[in-house]
Amino acid sequence: xxxxxxxxxxxxxxxxxxxxxxxxxxxxxxxxxxxxxxxxxxxxxxxxxxxxxxxxxxxxxxxxxxxxxxxxxxxxxxxxxxxxxxxxxxxxxxxxxxxxxxxxxxxxxxxxxxxxxxxxxxxxxxxxxxxxxxxxxxxxxxxxxxxxxxxxxxxxxxxxxxxxxxxxxxxxxxxxxxxxxxxxxxxxxxxxxxxxxxxxxxxxxxxxxxxxxxxxxxxxxxxxxxxxxxxxxxxxxxxxxxxxxxxxxxxxxxxxxxxxxxxxxxxxxxxxxxxxxxxxxxxxxxxxxxxxxxxxxxxxxxxxxxxxxxxxxxxxxxxxxxxxxxxxx
Amino acid sequence: xxxxxxxxxxxxxxxxxxxxxxxxxxxxxxxxxxxxxxxxxxxxxxxxxxxxxxxxxxxxxxxxxxxxxxxxxxxxxxxxxxxxxxxxxxxxxxxxxxxxxxxxxxxxxxxxxxxxxxxxxxxxxxxxxxxxxxxxxxxxxxxxxxxxxxxxxxxxxxxxxxxxxxxxxxxxxxxxxxxxxxxxxxxxxxxxxxxxxxxxxxxxxxxxxxxxxxxxxxxxxxxxxxxxxxxxxxxxxxxxxxxxxxxxxxxxxxxxxxxxxxxxxxxxxxxxxxxxxxxxxxxxxxxxxxxxxxxxxxxxxxxxxxxxxxxxxxxxxxxxxxxxxxxxx
Numbered sequence: 001x002x003x004x005x006x007x008x009x010x011x012x013x014x015x016x017x018x019x020x021x022x023x024x025x026x027x028x029x030x031x032x033x034x035x036x037x038x039x040x041x042x043x044x045x046x047x048x049x050x051x052x053x054x055x056x057x058x059x060x061x062x063x064x065x066x067x068x069x070x071x072x073x074x075x076x077x078x079x080x081x082x083x084x085x086x087x088x089x090x091x092x093x094x095x096x097x098x099x100x101x102x103x104x105x106x107x108x109x110x111x112x113x114x115x116x117x118x119x120x121x122x123x124x125x126x127x128x129x130x131x132x133x134x135x136x137x138x139x140x141x142x143x144x145x146x147x148x149x150x151x152x153x154x155x156x157x158x159x160x161x162x163x164x165x166x167x168x169x170x171x172x173x174x175x176x177x178x179x180x181x182x183x184x185x186x187x188x189x190x191x192x193x194x195x196x197x198x199x200x201x202x203x204x205x206x207x208x209x210x211x212x213x214x215x216x217x218x219x220x221x222x223x224x225x226x227x228x229x230x231x232x233x234x235x236x237x238x239x240x241x242x243x244x245x246x247x248x249x250x251x252x253x254x255x256x257x258x259x260x261x262x263x264x265x266x267x268x269x270x271x272x273x274x275x276x277x278x279x280x281x282x283x284x285x286x287x288x289x290x291x292x293x294x295x296x297x298x299x300x301x302x303x304x305x306x307x308x309x310x311x312x313x314x315x316x317x318x319x320x321x322x323x324x325x326x327x328x329x
Numbered sequence: 330x331x332x333x334x335x336x337x338x339x340x341x342x343x344x345x346x347x348x349x350x351x352x353x354x355x356x357x358x359x360x361x362x363x364x365x366x367x368x369x370x371x372x373x374x375x376x377x378x379x380x381x382x383x384x385x386x387x388x389x390x391x392x393x394x395x396x397x398x399x400x401x402x403x404x405x406x407x408x409x410x411x412x413x414x415x416x417x418x419x420x421x422x423x424x425x426x427x428x429x430x431x432x433x434x435x436x437x438x439x440x441x442x443x444x445x446x447x448x449x450x451x452x453x454x455x456x457x458x459x460x461x462x463x464x465x466x467x468x469x470x471x472x473x474x475x476x477x478x479x480x481x482x483x484x485x486x487x488x489x490x491x492x493x494x495x496x497x498x499x500x501x502x503x504x505x506x507x508x509x510x511x512x513x514x515x516x517x518x519x520x521x522x523x524x525x526x527x528x529x530x531x532x533x534x535x536x537x538x539x540x541x542x543x544x545x546x547x548x549x550x551x552x553x554x555x556x557x558x559x560x561x562x563x564x565x566x567x568x569x570x571x572x573x574x575x576x577x578x579x580x581x582x583x584x585x586x587x588x589x590x591x592x593x594x595x596x597x598x599x600x601x602x603x604x605x606x607x608x609x610x611x612x613x614x615x616x617x618x619x620x621x622x623x624x625x626x627x628x629x630x631x632x633x634x635x636x637x638x639x640x641x642x643x644x645x646x647x648x649x650x651x652x653x654x655x656x657x658x
Contacts, residue, residue, distance in 0.1 A: 131570060142508060145516040179471060179558040187474040187555045210559045211566030226516045229508040230539050230556045234563035237540030241460060242571055242599070249595045256595075259588035266578045266585075270571070 001030060003310050004084040004093040007037030008062045009100020011297045014038065017099065018045035020303025025054045027304070031311055034093055037062070037080040059083045062100075065296070069103030073111055081105060085112035088289035095290035095310040097281060099298040106143050109287040116319075118326040121151045122286030123158065124225070124293065126232065129274050130216040137163055137172075138213075138221040141232055143284060147224035149192035152176070153200055158285045158322050159220035160202045165316040166309075167219075175208035175218030177227060182207070189224060197222070201325075210234070239274045243267075281306040283313070290319055330359060332639050333413040333422040336366030337391045338429020340626045343367065346428060347374035349632020354383045356633070360640055363422055366391070366409040388412045391429075394625070398432030402440055410434060414441035417618035424619035424639040426610060428627040435472050438616040445648075447655040450480045451615030452487065453554070453622065455561065458603050459545040466492055466501075467542075467550040470561055472613060476553035478521035481505070482529055487614045487651050488549035489531045494645040495638075504537035504547030506556060511536070518553060526551070530654075539563075568603045572596075610635040612642070619648055 005021050007014045014037055021033050032053045035042050039058040046054065059080040063072045073082055081100050085108040087093040096113070098105050102124075109122055116122075123140035130136055139155045140147065156174050163172035176194060178186045183194060185207055197204045208217050210231045223231065246267070250260035281292035281302075290313050294306045313319070334350050336343045343366055350362050361382045364371050368387040375383065388409040392401045402411055410429050414437040416422040425442070427434050431453075438451055445451075452469035459465055468484045469476065485503050492501035505523060507515045512523060514536055526533045537546050539560045552560065575596070579589035610621040610631075619642050623635045642648070 131574060145508070177559065179474070179555060179562075190555075209566075210563035211569065213563070214566055214570040226508060226519075227556050227559045230506065230552075230560050231563045233508075234539035234542070234560045235567045237538075237543055238564045238567040238603075239571060240540065241543040242568060242603070245460060245599055246596070249592055249599070252595070255591050259591040262584050262588040263578055266581070267575070270574055270578070274567075274571070 001311065001314050002032045002034060002093040003307060004034045004036055004057075004087040004096040005303070006080045006084045006096065006098035006100055007035040007042050008059070008080040009098040009105075010294065011099075012299060013099065014041050015045050016299050017303055018042055020298070020300040021054060021307070022046060022049065022051070023300060024304045024307035025051045028307070028311060029053055031307065033307070034084075034087060036084045036087070057083060057087070063104045065101050067101055067104060069101065069107045072101070072104050073107040081108055082112055085109070085291070088113045088291070094314045095292065097292045097294055097303070097306050097310060099294040099296055099303075102142070102293055105291065105293050106284055109284040109291040113291055114288045116286050116288050116323055116326065119154055119286035121147065121154075122284050123151075123155045124282055125159065125162065125285050126282045128213060128221070128232070128235070130214055131273075132216055133273065134216060134219075136213050136216055136218060136221050138223065138228055138232070139285065140223065140225040141228040141282070142225045144225045146226075147189065149189060149196050152189070152193040152222050152224065153196040154286065154326065156197055156200055156202050156204070156220065156222050157325055159222065161322050161325060162283075162285065162318065163219050165318045165321060166312060169219055171203040172219035173205045174202045174220045174222060175205050177210060177221055177223035177231065178207035179209070180207065181209060193222070239271075243271050281309055285322065288319075290314065330640065330643050331361045331363060331422040332636060333363045333365055333386075333416040333425040334632070335409045335413045335425065335427035335429055336364040336371050337388070337409040338427040339623065340428075341628060342428065343370050344374050345628050346632055347371055349627070349629040350383060350636070351375060351378065351380070352629060353633045353636035354380045357636070357640060358382055360636065362636070363413075363416060365413045365416070386412060386416070392433045394430050396430060396433060398430060398436045401430070401433050402436040410437055411441055414438070414620070417442045417620070423643045424621065426621045426623055426632070426635050426639060428623040428625055428632075431471070431622055434620065434622050435613055438613040438620040442620055443617045445615050445617050445652055445655065448483055448615035450476065450483075451613050452480075452484045453611055454488065454491065454614050455611045457542060457550070457561070457564070459543055460602075461545055462602065463545060463548075465542050465545055465547060465550050467552065467557055467561070468614065469552065469554040469557055470611070471554045471558040473554045475555075476518065478518060478525050481518070481522035481551050481553065482525040483615065483655065485526055485529055485531050485533070485549065485551050486654055488551065490651050490654060491612075491614065491647065492548050494647045494650060495641060498548055500532040501548035502534045503531045503549045503551060504534050506539060506550055506552035506560065507536035508538070509536065510538060522551070568600075572600050610638055614651065617648075619643065
């Protein structure tokens with residue numbers, strides 16, 4: 001099993017990316033990791049501890065966070081991200097991970113790794129946190145800004161297979177993000193998608209509202225990339241603002257600091273639970289291989305988690321299962 | 330000044346609606362209130378205290394929460410909601426308030442009160458809570474599910490006038506809800522709307538993200554009804570779930586109950602602050618008169634607040650100012 005890692009992407013690249021890869025390589029000796037990036041810098045961070053299942057592929061160039069995605073992917077053929085994508089395209093790696101520029105990684109998935117046959121638009125998949133810790137798999141959260149009903153149908157099929165393969169769910173409940181639960185609610189897109197989802201080979205439970213996601217009213221949440229991204233950021237912003245305001249409440253007096261000391265461990269656990277960045281990488285589904293976006297602020301633990309996730313996806317034949325189901329239609 | 334109130338709409342109708350109207354009538358003697366609904370029931374709740382500035386207009390019928398909006402408005406001509414709308418249409422009232430069926434009220438606005446000349450789609454306007462208590466006026470949050478760029482432009486003009494007239498803001502900052510702050514982010518709708526907003530007679534500050542709304546990164550937030558409703562419910566659901574989980578944390582032990590007692594007043598204030606239902610009624614802008622949707626669970630205080638809001642809108646010539654600006658274009 002071979003996984004390519006863009007060692008130069010992300011806020012803490014290459015240091016924490018390389019350290020995360022190192023820990024993963026030591027834990028899973030059967031996983032062969034290819035670190036793509038500046039050889040000298042990667043070697044510095046690897047030090048003398050380099051295990052035999054870590055390989056370095058030198059890349060001259062780097063795609064930065066402010067690079068215009070399509071232009072960067074087209075022009076920077078020797079960047080660590082594009083070269084990692086090339087390894088997947090050529091079958092030299094089964095997966096690639098990157099904590100770099102999200103738009104550029106989606107473009108790499110589309111243009112370098114290549115779109116899966118039968119898929120119109122790949123989708124960016126994120127596990128939203130829920131109170132019961134099982135999460136809601138939401139897609140698309142930003143790869144495709146102008147989705148058509150057929151795209152949403154394909155998301156539903158890909159998301160269902162993901163939950164079955166990755167989480168062992170038997171009949172994952174698929175919900176359509178909408179402004180109300182009644183069948184005919186919504187805009188033209190969701191109304192048309194609802195009809196397609198009703199006849200799809202999935203367990204469609206109908207429309208779901210954004211206010212119920214945290215209590216896991218479905219296992220797979222289907223949405224267009226625009227509305228999905230708005231939902232994600234509204235949840236993130238509300239949780240962030242509330243926790244910040246609570247911190248102010250708890251530090252406002254000596255007595256409140258005492259109160260804080262009592263409940264702090266549980267509140268901290270709640271805050272961590274709400275942090276979707278903690279919940280692993282976001283795969284781009286619908287391309288010819290596994291492409292996983294790690295959060296830009298990924299640290300050692302996040303990189304190791306992303307490798308674990310990729311390993312599980314490869315072992316469970318996630319991508320070939322999706323390809324088989326999509327071609328069956 | 331004459332304000333029609335649908336006495337039969339809402340979870341607590343007619344009792345709390347009538348009581349709210351009664352308190353408003355006593356506080357503002359210059360405001361003439363017309364309670365539309367079942368005369369006998371309204372009289373029961375008014376008791377013997379009926380002031381001279383409260384009038385009852387008997388309505389045989391009621392539009393229920395589960396009625397299909399367009400069908401109900403077309404067929405139930407003698408319903409309290411449609412009759413209240415008719416009063417506005419005929420100039421017998423300057424405003425109408427209802428806590429009933431939202432879809433039916435929007436339809437009443439469109440079909441009974443009538444669309445304002447030059448306006449393509451009316452918008453439902455809600456004040457979102459912010460940490461500094463000044464709020465963000467968001468529109469549209471659900472009247473128009475398939476908005477065009479021109480609709481968003483009209484929302485921006487109506488929202489700016491609302492903030493100037495109702496909150497005395499000199500140059501309200503108008504933001505476009507989007508998935509990123511850069512100018513070219515978003516879907517086809519927001520990209521086209523961005524260009525229109527740049528040349529509009531408003532103070533356009535560009536794209537804003539849902540995660541920053543609570544810290545009031547703009548005064549008027551422009552969005553299509555679908556995405557706006559998703560955002561609103563994501564915020565509501567996240568806040569609701571967090572407060573519920575915190576309550577569990579605080580009641581989990583004797584010590585944590587002690588902690589709760591210390592910080593409870595401030596946390597309760599925070600929860601109330603986050604509750605957008607507390608922030609008055611939601612006007613439907615773009616129709617020929619003032620139509621205000623009160624929350625379904627409106628109580629005495631909410632009804633009284635909605636009357637205060639309508640009174641201010643009438644005094645500040647809100648509707649005629651919007652009509653003048655829209656016809657100028």
